[in-house]
Amino acid sequence: MKIYADNAATTSTSKAAIEAMLPYMDAICGNPSSLHSFGQEAKEALEQARADIANELGCTPREIYFTSGGSEADNQAIISAAKFGERKGKKHIISTAFEHHAVLHTLDKLKKEGFEITLLDVHENGVVTAEQVAEAIREDTALVTIMYVNNEIGTIQPIREIGAVCREKKVPFHTDAVQAVGHIRVNVADDNIDMLSLSAHKFHGPKGIGVLYCKLGIPLVNVIEGGAQERGKRAGTENVPAIVGMAKALKDANSNLDCDNAELLAKRDRLIAGLSEIPHSALNGDREKRCPGTVNFCFEGIEGESLLLLLDDKGVYASSGSACTSGSLDPSHVLLAIGRVHDVAHGSLRLSFDSSITDEEIDYIIKAVKDVVEYLRNMSPVWRDLMAGKRQFIL
């Protein structure tokens, strides 16, 4: 059996998206900036995709800027708000401790330029509150940037309430919604969002394409200089096939949202229940406030990379927040942010799936994880010490 359980890393591009893209690779190959018919046909497709995506997000087409993906959109949103804040003497930014590195590393860069960064605590359940945001906002706050859904543990943040607080205090609000769009209901108007980042390959669209939504009146600075594409805010010839594929994938994803898919939710709950049977394990993130396709566990006494490799041998493709898989000495900053200590954060496993997963596959995953965890524990000196009472169980 081969089970791809790493959809939070990336998804397959849907057949429908691929079909939609193909004509724009050959028959309609023009550059949208060209005046001839080939170019203008491509331009029409580009603007139709923009209108479709705007419609899905609840904004106007003029507020959609195509980017290379979520990371670029995050960079541009944050840098723009910082630069415009700085002009008014506002050099304070609020975010959370468990954002994606596209946000955290951009904030690190701004910190070196003299910005003050407040990273809000995300508590043990991996959810920040609007009250925390309200308390943290100051006269000199230039931006609040908080992710919609956490990419590792899948917890959903109270974006609408946070957005309302920011509106009331007149502070621009950006959300990295890369793991939310196409999975749960996201509407920038209803959710009080000023800027939003999304990435197509997280909802069965192609890789290398994304969107920065930026509300009219919120100024943007360029991250990439060059031609006048995207109303002068993002240079470079538009990736028309990918943009068309993204629009198709988003329409399809939103017409059958994971959060409305009772079968998918039942399968996720079945997986959580099955893995919870493993002694000294713990679900990471809030049990209820979580997106439908992501499950993240810590298993005490083992290390995540060896867990992943053995699951790979059994045909289960997942990911982990262990140091060994992150390429650094520290385990995932997300798991540390929700209070998992290093010892258990190394033994984490993220399983992320889409609606195609079957009950049979869920049961296979549960069995595979149970077997591998038991096998690794049996060769772990940490587990031996825990069982012998020489070391205290954390989970």
Place this chain on the structure above:
Amino acid sequence: MALYSDKVMDHFRNPRNVGVIENADGIGEVGNAKCGDIMKIYLKIDNDIISDVKFETFGCGSAIASSSMATELIKGKPLSEALTLTNQAVTEALDGLPAHKIHCSVLAEEAIRNAVKDYYDKNGIDYDPDMFKNCNCHHEHDVQE
């Protein structure tokens, strides 16, 4: 997976000498759960020969493979030979390790040296303390909070 050589994957999937030796003559444990890897080596010594060796490892694929290979390299060998085992020898025997995984082979070397030292200490055997000084571990085990 392309991350590791076939040899590493073989020793990871089918580790040799996993387990515990009850009443071992020497035990060496190195690493730190905070860092994500701990290795424990058990030695049975007969007339200065390593007649049996077992290991337990909490760690990544290369940590398990390094432990397995290291135990294979010293099994049946005189203690003096075990003390000359280097992490480079373990890495070479595994057909190489990725750069950021070299510390796993260092842990294996250190665990064996610690086990031999433990045997010497337990049996009141004199040794040159300098032999156990040259820890060339590049891995920071006492990570900050």
